[in-house]
Amino acid sequence: MRILIVDDTTTARLFAQKCLANIGFHDADFMQAGHGIEALSKIRACPPDLILSDLMMPEMDGETFLKILKAEPDLQDIPVLIISSAGNPAHRETLLAMGALDVLPKPFSTTEIYELLKGFLNEEEDEDGWGD
Amino acid sequence: MAGEIDIFCKEPGEKRPREKALAQAVNSTFEKMGFMEARTTAGEATQGHAITAVIDILAPSPARIFFSAPQQLGWNIAENFYGLEEMTMEAVGDMMKELLNTITGSLLSTIMPNQQFQLSIPRLCAETPAHQAGSYVYQFNIDNKGIITIVLTDTPS
Numbered sequence: 071m072r073i074l075i076v077d078d079t080t081t082a083r084l085f086a087q088k089c090l091a092n093i094g095f096h097d098a099d100f101m102q103a104g105h106g107i108e109a110l111s112k113i114r115a116c117p118p119d120l121i122l123s124d125l126m127m128p129e130m131d132g133e134t135f136l137k138i139l140k141a142e143p144d145l146q147d148i149p150v151l152i153i154s155s156a157g158n159p160a161h162r163e164t165l166l167a168m169g170a171l172d173v174l175p176k177p178f179s180t181t182e183i184y185e186l187l188k189g190f191l192n193e194e195e196d197e198d199g200w201g202d
Numbered sequence: 203m204a205g206e207i208d209i210f211c212k213e214p215g216e217k218r219p220r221e222k223a224l225a226q227a228v229n230s231t232f233e234k235m236g237f238m239e240a241r242t243t244a245g246e247a248t249q250g251h252a253i254t255a256v257i258d259i260l261a262p263s264p265a266r267i268f269f270s271a272p273q274q275l276g277w278n279i280a281e282n283f284y285g286l287e288e289m290t291m292e293a294v295g296d297m298m299k300e301l302l303n304t305i306t307g308s309l310l311s312t313i314m315p316n317q318q319f320q321l322s323i324p325r326l327c328a329e330t331p332a333h334q335a336g337s338y339v340y341q342f343n344i345d346n347k348g349i350i351t352i353v354l355t356d357t358p359s
């Protein structure tokens with residue numbers, strides 16, 4: 071499984087990757103991008119199976135990135151989990167209507183991200199489960 | 203700021219606006235991201251070189267938040283967050299910006315749950331401002347390894 075993490079800070083990308091590895095995605099191929107433009111370039115070259123994206127980023131923010139991705143027929147089915155510190159219920163509804171898989175507010179725990187992504191673990195065919 | 207929303211909710215004579223919400227945001231961020239405990243303290247922060255990040259609240263009303271840690275504590279926190287033994291100054295600064303961004307977003311989501319807010323991209327700066335009118339200083343002890351300082355100011359200067 072290939073997972074793209076889009077965030078402008080290295081800390082956030084590494085933290086998300088560490089959480090995903092802890093919940094069972096330890097065999098995934100992780101890709102990283104610092105903003106929406108870089109993410110779109112990497113996705114077009116090598117489409118991932120799952121995307122985690124921040125909202126507030128330089129160059130191109132997460133909402134614009136989501137809008138462009140969902141308008142591309144070849145890429146629109148890739149699930150995008152939005153992770154953001156700048157969310158509220160109204161904005162969450164907007165992002166869900168745009169096609170986001172879900173919106174996870176920062177800070178998040180390993181348990182919270184597991185609950186949202188456990189369905190993808192079957193695709194990963196991980197027999198160990200998470201938390202080992 | 204007449205006519206604008208005071209996000210820090212400062213009543214006349216109140217010296218510690220939004221302290222509970224800020225403590226909750228700091229505790230939650232350190233616990234979930236770094237498995238570290240953050241306790242409110244009135245202790246003195248370690249003197250010496252500090253790393254400071256700043257973020258502007260652009261809407262619904264302008265404000266600025268500074269987040270500062272002694273350099274050694276910054277390194278300790280970064281080691282916890284990254285799980286790496288080898289650390290760079292760039293990585294520590296990056297972590298300070300991400301922590302401030304997360305704490306600020308969590309704080310504003312708590313005090314304005316149904317309102318849209320807009321933040322700047324966090325950045326590093328030379329130092330926290332000297333104590334001044336309209337600013338509020340909060341300190342948290344992190345796992346007994348040192349004290350971080352958060353300064354809320356209601357008008358970006």
